[in-house]
Amino acid sequence: MAWFKRTQKGIQTKTEDKKDVPKGLWYKSPTGKIVDAEELEENFYVSPEDGYHVRIGSNEYFQILFDDNKYKELDANLTSKDPLKFQDKKKYVDRLKEAEKKTGLKDAVRTAVGKSQGKDLVIACMDFRFIGGSMGSVVGEKIARAADYSLKHNIPFLMISKSGGARMMEAALSLMQLAKTSAKIAQLADANIPYISLCTDPTTGGTTASFAMLGDINISEPGALIGFAGPRVVRDTTGKELPDGFQTAEFVQEHGFLDFITPRSELKKKVNLYLDLILNQPVRN
Known part of the structure; x- marks a missing residue:
């Protein structure tokens, strides 16, 4: 005996009346919390129930930090070349074109100057969507030029790191950016210009080995992954099991590498x- 019985057979909704749920209306955090996309944006892209900080890019950080989202972008059209003619499964030049088309970005960092609470501020912000936020020649050059702008105009510099490390397609040219950016930050220190380093999820590899850990203060967002090598590499190298929370911002702060979260x-x-x-200066409310 059937418990339920249809009064009409078949699906009653006409095909032309069906509607797909648009993508991006909801976001699910790693802990399973569901949040409306509009609510997420209004909450600085942080899940209100569990405090999870969703990865965001330079557009969102500029919107958060610059007054009225007004700023002047620096060196906006600087793009990478392929002097090494690198090719693995595909040519490096093709990967660059694909990344630019997919993200609308020229490379993995954007630099800008504007007002933040009424004060001039230069910001360099990395975008993880562009080849994993990897650091190539353009990333190093744009950070160096942003530091030069700070030096010339005596403006504080904020670096927002979000990177998987050096860009292997540029080999030694990528590694040279560690020295170049570190030298520029030393010039900022000599000129007594404040340099703040903000580590976001993830900050790893060559960025951690250079400009990301050279701030007058090093700060982070909650739960960000911060480290040089990945946990598996560290575990295999040391031959030891890693403690809980290894390489999270909280763990890094506890061990003295961050000033605050x-x-x-x-x-x-x-x-x-x-x-x-x-x-x-007088502290502003």
């Missing part, structure tokens, strides 16, 4: 509070 909703306030204090 700030949620994204307080990022603009905390950055400017530090600048006010170090520049001996």
